[in-house]
Amino acid sequence: MPTPPTATDAASRRAGDPHDTEGDARPVLRAVKMRKHFPVRGFRSDKVVHAVDDVDLELYAGRVVALVGESGSGKSTIARLLAQLMPTTAGQILLDGEDATARGRKSFRRYVKRVQMIFQDPFGSLNPVHTVRYHLTRSIRIHRGNLKGAEMEAALDELLDRVHLTPVDRYVDKYPHELSGGQRQRVAIARALAADPDVLLADEPISMLDVSIRLGILNLLRDLRDRLGIAILYITHDIASARYFADKTLVMYAGRVVESGDSESVTQDPKHPYTQLLIGSAPDPDDMEARARGARGEAPSLVTPPPGCRFNPRCPFATDLCRTELPPLMDVGEGRKAACWGYSDRPDRPELGSVLDAYGERPTVAASAAAHDSEEAAR
Amino acid sequence: MSAATTSPAATPAAAKTGDPVLEIKNLSVDYGFDDNPTHVLRQASLTLNRGEVLGLAGESGCGKSTLAYGATRLLPPPGLITGGEVIYHDRDGSSTDILKLNDAELRASRWRDMSIVFQGAMNSLNPVYRIGKQISDGILAHSPGMSKAQAMERSAEMLEMVGISADRLRSYPHQLSGGMRQRVMIAMALSLDPQVLIMDEPTTALDVVMQRQIIEQIADLRERLGFSVIFITHDVSLLIEIADRIAIMYAGEIVEKASSQDMYRRPRHPYTDALLHSFPPLRGPRRELGGIPGSPPDLSNLPSGCPFRDRCAFAFDACSSITPELIHPGVGGDAPTRQVACLRHDTKAVVDAGFEPQPLPEQLVLR
Numbered sequence: 001m002p003t004p005p006t007a008t009d010a011a012s013r014r015a016g017d018p019h020d021t022e023g024d025a026r027p028v029l030r031a032v033k034m035r036k037h038f039p040v041r042g043f044r045s046d047k048v049v050h051a052v053d054d055v056d057l058e059l060y061a062g063r064v065v066a067l068v069g070e071s072g073s074g075k076s077t078i079a080r081l082l083a084q085l086m087p088t089t090a091g092q093i094l095l096d097g098e099d100a101t102a103r104g105r106k107s108f109r110r111y112v113k114r115v116q117m118i119f120q121d122p123f124g125s126l127n128p129v130h131t132v133r134y135h136l137t138r139s140i141r142i143h144r145g146n147l148k149g150a151e152m153e154a155a156l157d158e159l160l161d162r163v164h165l166t167p168v169d170r171y172v173d174k175y176p177h178e179l180s181g182g183q184r185q186r187v188a189i190a191r192a193l194a195a196d197p198d199v200l201l202a203d204e205p206i207s208m209l210d211v212s213i214r215l216g217i218l219n220l221l222r223d224l225r226d227r228l229g230i231a232i233l234y235i236t237h238d239i240a241s242a243r244y245f246a247d248k249t250l251v252m253y254a255g256r257v258v259e260s261g262d263s264e265s266v267t268q269d270p271k272h273p274y275t276q277l278l279i280g281s282a283p284d285p286d287d288m289e290a291r292a293r294g295a296r297g298e299a300p301s302l303v304t305p306p307p308g309c310r311f312n313p314r315c316p317f318a319t320d321l322c323r324t325e326l327p328p329l330m331d332v333g334e335g336r337k338a339a340c341w342g343y344s345d346r347p348d349r350p351e352l353g354s355v356l357d358a359y360g361e362r363p364t365v366a367a368s369a370a371a372h373d374s375e376e377a378a379r
Numbered sequence: 380m381s382a383a384t385t386s387p388a389a390t391p392a393a394a395k396t397g398d399p400v401l402e403i404k405n406l407s408v409d410y411g412f413d414d415n416p417t418h419v420l421r422q423a424s425l426t427l428n429r430g431e432v433l434g435l436a437g438e439s440g441c442g443k444s445t446l447a448y449g450a451t452r453l454l455p456p457p458g459l460i461t462g463g464e465v466i467y468h469d470r471d472g473s474s475t476d477i478l479k480l481n482d483a484e485l486r487a488s489r490w491r492d493m494s495i496v497f498q499g500a501m502n503s504l505n506p507v508y509r510i511g512k513q514i515s516d517g518i519l520a521h522s523p524g525m526s527k528a529q530a531m532e533r534s535a536e537m538l539e540m541v542g543i544s545a546d547r548l549r550s551y552p553h554q555l556s557g558g559m560r561q562r563v564m565i566a567m568a569l570s571l572d573p574q575v576l577i578m579d580e581p582t583t584a585l586d587v588v589m590q591r592q593i594i595e596q597i598a599d600l601r602e603r604l605g606f607s608v609i610f611i612t613h614d615v616s617l618l619i620e621i622a623d624r625i626a627i628m629y630a631g632e633i634v635e636k637a638s639s640q641d642m643y644r645r646p647r648h649p650y651t652d653a654l655l656h657s658f659p660p661l662r663g664p665r666r667e668l669g670g671i672p673g674s675p676p677d678l679s680n681l682p683s684g685c686p687f688r689d690r691c692a693f694a695f696d697a698c699s700s701i702t703p704e705l706i707h708p709g710v711g712g713d714a715p716t717r718q719v720a721c722l723r724h725d726t727k728a729v730v731d732a733g734f735e736p737q738p739l740p741e742q743l744v745l746r
Contacts (some may be wrong), residue, residue: 211614237586267662
């Protein structure tokens with residue numbers, strides 16, 4: 001019988017101090033030009049939904065990367081692609097620098113052992129007819145071998161202890177319905193940890209939970225990052241929680257990354273007009289005036305995305321350049337990138353101002369009707 | 380065809396703004412008809428004034444939706460209203476107790492006096508009817524003499540008012556985006572020019588940019604039409620921005636009432652304080668946050684005393700035996716309408732019961 005690997009083995013596998021990131025800059029998991037197009041159903045339809053286009057992403061041990069964007073911007077698709085729950089249309093997924101595309105059952109298992117996922121809804125991701133013990137032992141058996149008796153009990157204790165579900169006896173034989181939402185999400189996290197993964201993909205882990213227990217889960221994940229040196233991808237639509245929890249933040253709009261950088265500077269000094277709009281729209285009781293008032297428009301159709309920058313129909317600064325050519329991610333400061341022509345040195349670049357001023361007036365019916373017409377034309 | 384020129388069906392309220400339009404007095408709701416029902420709402424009292432936005436906040440399961448549905452008599456079984464009054468004051472000054480109306484009167488009153496925007500617009504619209512039909516349906520039911528064409532015209536007017544062009548009347552719900560569907564729901568709720576609009580988490584399913592658009596729309600419409608809003612959400616920071624007054628609920632009781640700025644700058648109840656510190660801030664210094672330890676109590680088996688005491692950092696011996704009542708907080712200079720249910724403020728009740736009163740902690744006496 002194989003000896004069960006423990007957490008310390010895994011920690012030693014991940015070299016060096018987890019916070020010394022830029023030094024031993026070798027991403028654990030990396031996506032290169034990842035792309036996912038879903039076919040549109042219909043008779044002889046060759047249309048596709050451009051869910052994710054050309055996304056580059058790097059996850060480092062002991063670091064949290066947040067992926068922020070509105071619903072339908074492709075955040076969850078990225079998580080599913082990285083978990084290899086569905087194949088990519090183009091692009092590569094690299095684990096420790098090697099192509100990790102799973103071909104067949106065995107290589108998928110090997111991959112999943114190192115890259116685990118936590119889902120949004122703990123009510124849905126735990127089986128209601130099984131106990132906590134069943135969920136965890138199953139995961140342990142699959143990923144660590146068939147432990148017996150005392151060894152299995154010790155592994156269970158360790159897992160529940162790691163997610164702060166103590167005393168263990170009180171929780172281990174409970175059914176999911178006997179637990180609160182936060183406790184259920186902790187069980188889901190413990191199940192992911194049973195594989196002793198290097199990467200944790202958390203797809204909106206707190207948005208279904210009650211406000212008072214959200215921070216508990218975030219603090220737990222941060223604790224796991226620090227103690228076990230796990231790389232975490234944190235997907236959220238709440239940019240304030242990204243600032244609280246993540247080291248680096250990527251902002252997505254309509255299937256593309258529009259801005260990246262460390263969380264503090266992305267939230268305090270947003271560069272891309274969309275990020276500015278996003279931050280200006282979040283409620284903030286301390287500063288009632290700094291609001292993006294009168295913002296209009298909606299995310300574009302991903303079947304026929306607008307040519308050029310995908311944000312151009314809503315952008316107050318858009319020029320012809322934005323409407324024809326797609327802006328690449330450009331350096332806009334230390335470790336920061338933004339996909340906006342305003343930061344290029346092209347002579348025909350748009351003049352960027354403050355989004356808060358640009359959307360000064362309330363939307364009129366005429367304006368929203370015009371927006372509606374252009375949306376119709378896009379279809 | 381600017382929306383500003385289309386006048387609403389009725390003239391603005393003859394009654395003064397600031398008068399109460401809806402008074403909920405000691406409303407109690409039980410779930411379950413058997414011998415041992417769960418008391419999900421206990422003696423909740425609220426007053427909604429004309430033209431104001433009243434926010435209701437709290438964790439899920441604290442009874443905020445139950446309060447709204449109880450007050451409109453929309454509670455599905457096994458929900459049962461066991462006591463209290465819901466007084467509605469009409470524009471002409473007449474008052475009715477919603478809980479005493481018979482079926483026909485209730486049917487006439489609903490939507491015309493009070494309407495609701497439900498959570499999740501995608502589930503509230505019927506997917507097989509065009510939205511024009513769905514809006515005009517409510518109008519026709521309340522205006523017997525009206526023709527279908529007139530009702531449709533009114534529907535178009537309503538749609539334009541919420542910023543959707545009238546040719547969308549012939550769309551089905553699935554052809555609209557989430558934000559547009561929520562606007563349709565708002566248009567529908569306002570189509571009979573009600574005095575009270577109850578919004579049950581109207582923006583929870585939307586992203587922040589759309590949420591801001593909807594919020595601005597509501598503020599704008601309220602200015603023009605002069606209705607009052609009960610806004611239910613768990614997002615306290617959103618409430619502080621849009622509400623005039625806020626009531627915080629915990630475990631089926633209202634634990635604090637105050638104006639929104641007072642609530643934000645000067646919370647008096649430990650739960651309010653903890654709730655305000657459960658949201659990571661987007662601006663300002665990054666601070667370490669802990670959330671609220673533990674989980675809400677089981678309402679079917681509620682112990683005596685303060686329901687929050689197990690999670691409260693300031694609980695003392697009296698909290699387990701005395702149930703706190705809403706009183707004026709024990710801090711000088713607070714607005715006279717402020718109320719808080721916490722024994723740290725209620726020295727009299729503590730002394731009367733023979734306990735040693737405890738001083739107010741620093742966090743709860745901010746000015």
